Amino acid sequence: MSLLLAMTGWHVEDWRARFAALLPDMPVVILGEPFDRRSVHYVASWKHPEGSLSGLPNLAAVFSLGAGVDHLFADTRLPEVPIARVVDPDLTTRMSEYVVLHCLRYLRQQPRYDRQQREAIWDDDRNQPAARSVRVGIMGLGELGQDAARKLKVMGFDVAGWSRSPRTIDGLVTFSGSEGMVDFLGRTDILVSLLPLTPDTRGLIDAKLLAGLAQGGRLGGPFLINAGRGRLQVEADILAALDAGTLKGATLDVFETEPLPAESPLWSHPAVTVTPHNAAMSEPEAVATLIAAQIRRLEAGAPLEHVVDPARGY
Ligand code: NDP
Numbered sequence: 001m002s003l004l005l006a007m008t009g010w011h012v013e014d015w016r017a018r019f020a021a022l023l024p025d026m027p028v029v030i031l032g033e034p035f036d037r038r039s040v041h042y043v044a045s046w047k048h049p050e051g052s053l054s055g056l057p058n059l060a061a062v063f064s065l066g067a068g069v070d071h072l073f074a075d076t077r078l079p080e081v082p083i084a085r086v087v088d089p090d091l092t093t094r095m096s097e098y099v100v101l102h103c104l105r106y107l108r109q110q111p112r113y114d115r116q117q118r119e120a121i122w123d124d125d126r127n128q129p130a131a132r133s134v135r136v137g138i139m140g141l142g143e144l145g146q147d148a149a150r151k152l153k154v155m156g157f158d159v160a161g162w163s164r165s166p167r168t169i170d171g172l173v174t175f176s177g178s179e180g181m182v183d184f185l186g187r188t189d190i191l192v193s194l195l196p197l198t199p200d201t202r203g204l205i206d207a208k209l210l211a212g213l214a215q216g217g218r219l220g221g222p223f224l225i226n227a228g229r230g231r232l233q234v235e236a237d238i239l240a241a242l243d244a245g246t247l248k249g250a251t252l253d254v255f256e257t258e259p260l261p262a263e264s265p266l267w268s269h270p271a272v273t274v275t276p277h278n279a280a281m282s283e284p285e286a287v288a289t290l291i292a293a294q295i296r297r298l299e300a301g302a303p304l305e306h307v308v309d310p311a312r313g314y
């Protein structure tokens with residue numbers, strides 16, 4: 001019985017060593033090296049090549065090495081076995097750090113002071129909005145969205161959230177579905193996207209959505225932070241809104257195409273901050289520990305945790 005590591009873009013050796021230490025009785029085999037396909041009971045995947053998991057007759061479960069599972073559902077030949085994803089405090093904390101950092105950056109006008117420093121301008125602007133006067137709207141109120149909302153509230157922001165199904169969360173103004181979208185956007189100065197990529201969310205952050213954001217708030221116009229998935233956003237529409245001045249700035253960790261192509265205008269746009277899809281990286285020690293515990297649970301006859309629903313796509 002073995003665990004197959006099937007990943008692209010990450011250093012497989014870090015993961016092999018970690019899993020081998022955590023599961024000393026289970027051989028760890030690597031996609032791309034020779035292995036007996038009948039021996040594989042478990043797969044841990046990050047963007048495995050299309051079709052590479054078919055023909056594993058004893059496969060019992062697939063683990064995403066990240067919180068998102070769109071990379072799994074992109075495989076049209078994905079085996080029909082239970083799929084579990086990462087829900088882990090290490091990853092969640094990293095994402096909340098990213099969201100709080102960039103909301104504070106906009107609140108405290110840091111991009112402007114960076115510019116002023118480059119030009120040696122001392123402009124002691126006295127217009128300093130309070131966090132309580134800035135409305136943050138979080139799209140996606142799951143594991144990551146709820147934690148980010150809690151931490152933004154600690155910083156004093158006026159926080160609301162939007163989800164697919166109605167949610168009641170202590171201390172949070174919530175909206176849901178297409179019927180809640182207009183009111184949600186209309187009270188949002190900083191839009192934070194922590195949505196999964198599904199057929200329903202693809203292309204959601206487009207010209208129409210951006211046009212619905214609050215104008216005239218305390219930051220002088222709306223900002224966007226997307227750390228969900230790149231294909232949630234229409235990059236041409238974001239650039240057009242920035243150039244029209246209806247969007248004041250965008251911080252993007254994820255992109256329609258990754259790595260972000262060298263010719264993308266996002267790289268050099270003065271109102272755009274680019275980070276290389278690492279808002280919340282999967283740290284091998286934390287994530288391998290979680291997956292090893294899941295495998296031990298299954299081997300002991302206990303149910304798998306953090307299982308995703310293929311019909312919903314997350
Ligand atoms: P969860 O599954 O816990 O939460 C997803 C949230 O999105 C839920 O609130 C869900 O609504 C909502 N949602 C899903 N579809 C829709 C829709 N059509 N309309 C409105 N709301 C919708 O996921 P996580 O919070 O753990 O992770 C979210 C995403 O963050 C991941 O899927 C991944 O894409 C991204 N991510 C990015 C990382 C990075 O480094 N940039 C790192 C980790 C994750 P409901 O509550 O009704 O179910």
Ligand code: OXD
Nearest residue numbers: 066067068280281282
């Ligand atoms: C994830 C990611 O889904 O890193 O965990 O994008």
